[in-house]
Amino acid sequence: MNDLSVPVLPRGVRRHFDKVRGVPVLLGPERVLMLDEIGCAILDQVNGVSTLEEISTRLSEIYAAPKEDISTDVAAFLTDLGNKKLLDGSHG
Amino acid sequence: MVNPPLAMLAELTHRCPLSCPYCSNPQELTQKDRELTTAEWTDIFTQAADLGVLQLHLSGGEPASRTDIIELTAAAQRAGLYTNLITSGIGLTRRRLEALQDVGLDHIQLSVQGVSARIADRIGGYKGGFDRKMHVADHIAEMDFPLTLNAVMHRENLNDLPATIEMALRLKARRVEVACVQFQGWALKNRSALQPTRDQVDAAKKTVRDARVRLEGELVIDFVPPDYYSDFPKACMNGWGSTGVNITPDGTVLPCHAAETIPGLHFQRVTDTPLKEIWYESEAFNAYRGTDWMPELCQSCERRDVDFGGCRCQAMAVLNDAGATDPVCTKSPGRAVLDALLEQEVQPEIMPELVYRKL
Numbered sequence: 001m002n003d004l005s006v007p008v009l010p011r012g013v014r015r016h017f018d019k020v021r022g023v024p025v026l027l028g029p030e031r032v033l034m035l036d037e038i039g040c041a042i043l044d045q046v047n048g049v050s051t052l053e054e055i056s057t058r059l060s061e062i063y064a065a066p067k068e069d070i071s072t073d074v075a076a077f078l079t080d081l082g083n084k085k086l087l088d089g090s091h092g
Numbered sequence: 093m094v095n096p097p098l099a100m101l102a103e104l105t106h107r108c109p110l111s112c113p114y115c116s117n118p119q120e121l122t123q124k125d126r127e128l129t130t131a132e133w134t135d136i137f138t139q140a141a142d143l144g145v146l147q148l149h150l151s152g153g154e155p156a157s158r159t160d161i162i163e164l165t166a167a168a169q170r171a172g173l174y175t176n177l178i179t180s181g182i183g184l185t186r187r188r189l190e191a192l193q194d195v196g197l198d199h200i201q202l203s204v205q206g207v208s209a210r211i212a213d214r215i216g217g218y219k220g221g222f223d224r225k226m227h228v229a230d231h232i233a234e235m236d237f238p239l240t241l242n243a244v245m246h247r248e249n250l251n252d253l254p255a256t257i258e259m260a261l262r263l264k265a266r267r268v269e270v271a272c273v274q275f276q277g278w279a280l281k282n283r284s285a286l287q288p289t290r291d292q293v294d295a296a297k298k299t300v301r302d303a304r305v306r307l308e309g310e311l312v313i314d315f316v317p318p319d320y321y322s323d324f325p326k327a328c329m330n331g332w333g334s335t336g337v338n339i340t341p342d343g344t345v346l347p348c349h350a351a352e353t354i355p356g357l358h359f360q361r362v363t364d365t366p367l368k369e370i371w372y373e374s375e376a377f378n379a380y381r382g383t384d385w386m387p388e389l390c391q392s393c394e395r396r397d398v399d400f401g402g403c404r405c406q407a408m409a410v411l412n413d414a415g416a417t418d419p420v421c422t423k424s425p426g427r428a429v430l431d432a433l434l435e436q437e438v439q440p441e442i443m444p445e446l447v448y449r450k451l
Contacts, residue, residue, distance in 0.1 A: 012238025020144035
């Protein structure tokens with residue numbers, strides 16, 4: 001995953017709100033990932049069009065935070081999802 | 093504090109065109125006339141979602157042997173469950189796959205019995221099964237259906253592990269489960285034929301380690317080792333009655349698929365008692381929940397909350413005491429029994445006849 005990658009949730013992976021536990025989750029094969037606020041904020045920007053770079057820019061604007069810090073977090077979070085095959089990253 | 097379950101295994105039927113000698117179904121199988129109806133399963137899925145279940149595994153037997161598999165999948169989706177079909181592929185046509193796709197099936201887990209027709213048909217006990225399965229796998233790949241390959245490994249096919257991983261890539265699976273046979277159900281009848289040798293296990297672990305590095309981001313490899321060769325027990329079901337629940341074809345609610353091998357436990361049916369009441373209040377689900385039931389060895393162990401004392405059914409099968417520490421544990425007095433079994437049963441030059449599963 002690099003700045004030009006376009007992350008997208010693949011078929012078979014989807015977001016869901018767990019009403020019983022009151023938390024947002026990411027569901028995939030044999031996987032339930034509880035999402036925190038940061039995870040949700042990043043995934044909100046994952047639309048299959050935006051690059052990693054664009055996602056970081058937008059989040060740094062929304063949260064008025066330095067882009068370097070944001071892009072490190074975004075890359076780490078999405079790379080981890082990618083290694084679990086819960087996310088695909090194509091080059092747009 | 094008892095948490096709600098995350099996952100449900102729905103054994104829709106015990107009927108299956110295959111007769112694998114390691115089937116995890118109980119040795120006493122449920123006949124078709126006792127199977128739940130479409131409406132009963134639909135109600136169970138709704139109860140499950142209300143209780144907190146997020147993941148539903150539609151299994152069997154062969155779930156495609158149910159003529160209402162499309163309706164059942166649709167009902168699970170309506171209930172809001174992430175739905176996974178655990179299948180041998182036999183009985184799935186292109187038309188049925190498309191119908192499953194249309195009703196929103198999330199994922200398919202396809203079992204493989206071997207990497208060639210010779211071994212797969214011998215293990216499945218079904219001539220022509222491998223070719224039919226590969227045909228279905230091609231459809232699944234063409235349709236871009238999210239796929240996990242589930243390969244049950246044992247003495248006869250563990251050396252084919254590299255080829256099994258290659259097969260997963262070829263079939264465009266995103267995940268492969270390399271599951272060494274766990275000795276419950278029918279596998280207990282075939283332990284000496286199925287138990288791998290220590291050399292095989294060491295080689296398999298190395299293959300998995302290397303493949304995980306080589307295929308990172310391309311294929312997820314989950315590996316279930318043959319636990320008789322481990323030093324510590326598996327965290328069976330992540331603890332009894334903690335995360336998973338199993339429903340048998342007649343609606344009996346179990347903490348795991350082998351729980352009925354434990355004498356003295358009474359298991360209720362979801363057609364008589366609400367699922368929620370069974371999960372939270374039944375004697376069977378509370379029997380080995382938490383840590384109070386544990387022997388002193390486990391209570392005082394630093395791994396108490398790591399492996400939860402291991403597998404109750406294994407303690408029962410090997411030591412005839414479901415409340416004992418899993419005999420896999422090196423600290424357990426039962427370990428000597430397990431070591432003796434390995435010594436006695438693993439003789440690579442002797443290949444016992446397989447006992448096939450039958451209804």
